Amino acid sequence: MRIDSINNEFKSLISDPEKYNTMILNLSDISDESLQSQIIRQIRAKILAGELASHSSLPSIRQLAKEQRISVITVQRAYENLMQQNLIHSRRGKGFFVSDLQRNKKKDMAFEHLKENLQKPLESALAEGLDAEDIMQTFLKVLEEIKK
Amino acid sequence: MRIDSINNEFKSLISDPEKYNTMILNLSDISDESLQSQIIRQIRAKILAGELASHSSLPSIRQLAKEQRISVITVQRAYENLMQQNLIHSRRGKGFFVSDLQRNKKKDMAFEHLKENLQKPLESALAEGLDAEDIMQTFLKVLEEIKK
DNA sequence: TATACTGTCTATACGCAATATATACAGTTG
DNA sequence: CAACTGTATATATTGCGTATAGACAGTATA
Numbered sequence: 001m002r003i004d005s006i007n008n009e010f011k012s013l014i015s016d017p018e019k020y021n022t023m024i025l026n027l028s029d030i031s032d033e034s035l036q037s038q039i040i041r042q043i044r045a046k047i048l049a050g051e052l053a054s055h056s057s058l059p060s061i062r063q064l065a066k067e068q069r070i071s072v073i074t075v076q077r078a079y080e081n082l083m084q085q086n087l088i089h090s091r092r093g094k095g096f097f098v099s100d101l102q103r104n105k106k107k108d109m110a111f112e113h114l115k116e117n118l119q120k121p122l123e124s125a126l127a128e129g130l131d132a133e134d135i136m137q138t139f140l141k142v143l144e145e146i147k148k
Numbered sequence: 149m150r151i152d153s154i155n156n157e158f159k160s161l162i163s164d165p166e167k168y169n170t171m172i173l174n175l176s177d178i179s180d181e182s183l184q185s186q187i188i189r190q191i192r193a194k195i196l197a198g199e200l201a202s203h204s205s206l207p208s209i210r211q212l213a214k215e216q217r218i219s220v221i222t223v224q225r226a227y228e229n230l231m232q233q234n235l236i237h238s239r240r241g242k243g244f245f246v247s248d249l250q251r252n253k254k255k256d257m258a259f260e261h262l263k264e265n266l267q268k269p270l271e272s273a274l275a276e277g278l279d280a281e282d283i284m285q286t287f288l289k290v291l292e293e294i295k296k
Numbered sequence: 297t298a299t300a301c302t303g304t305c306t307a308t309a310c311g312c313a314a315t316a317t318a319t320a321c322a323g324t325t326g
Numbered sequence: 327c328a329a330c331t332g333t334a335t336a337t338a339t340t341g342c343g344t345a346t347a348g349a350c351a352g353t354a355t356a
Contacts, residue, residue: 034313034314034315035314035315036314036315037314070315070316071314071315071316071317072316072317073314073315073316073317074314074315074316077314077315091323091324092322092323092324093322093323093324093325094323094324094325
């Protein structure tokens with residue numbers, strides 16, 4: 001990369017902060033969760049929590065792959081999944097962008113996601129002999145621990 | 149199988165009900181959950197809920213594989229997992245048996261399992277912008293739906 | 297004691313998902 | 327035109343779940 005190219009990057013950073021698009025992700029190789037899944041989950045959370053605004057741009061698949069030192073395909077698959085969830089969309093030659101979702105819609109999606117995620121754990125707990133009160137007690141305990 | 153062999157099977161069924169050891173499992177080929185995992189989860193639940201008493205025998209790996217029309221290896225892997233969880237143990241030449249666990253211990257294991265299963269869903273929900281009240285509301289809704 | 301069960305161990309193989317590498321094509325922007 | 331973008335295709339590796347097969351070892355019983 002040449003000097004003037006770097007200068008241009010700094011200029012655009014000053015004039016257009018959105019362009020210096022370093023996605024902050026915590027990816028772990030040793031997790032039991034796949035890289036794709038970690039990317040999907042973390043970007044999804046940022047969008048639903050309003051941390052990534054509608055219409056803002058995401059890093060290009062090549063850039064994100066480089067940053068995170070993972071394969072382009074892995075990022076592409078993750079972005080494809082987020083597109084299927086209608087959370088982001090692509091424009092050929094331009095990049096990927098956060099879709100325009102109303103705040104209510106985002107909250108609904110988070111609710112729906114949680115419902116799905118709770119289904120199996122609660123079914124299992126009942127099948128293993130716990131009752132509603134047991135479950136509630138555990139639920140509150142876990143919630144407290146996380147919030148600390 | 150010859151006639152007297154069948155007769156013997158009926159005799160032993162009458163004299164020793166535990167010997168007619170048909171494990172009732174609901175296995176689905178089209179589930180997103182692997183066969184191994186389904187076996188582990190269902191037997192685990194039966195043990196923790198007290199439905200399978202301590203010291204009672206489990207079907208042999210070959211018998212269960214035959215019944216469910218799946219591979220012996222699949223059943224063996226599932227049993228190995230249950231042994232690692234100290235829920236069952238094996239006796240060479242005799243079979244697999246439910247381990248002796250106190251009722252309190254079983255409940256503790258169910259609690260621990262639920263805690264682990266709730267960890268990620270609750271973390272996700274908070275990351276996606278839901279608060280404790282939102283989560284509690286969803287939690288109660290799912291619990292009600294399951295209990296119906 | 298023979299046989300028919302048990303669990304255990306080993307080897308080999310197949311399909312699939314996640315991941316990776318590489319190349320080519322097509323649209324956008326400066 | 328150059329340097330970015332997304333898209334598409336082909337090929338390869340790795341690990342998991344699953345499968346088939348055989349051999350070995352302990353137990354129960356007719």
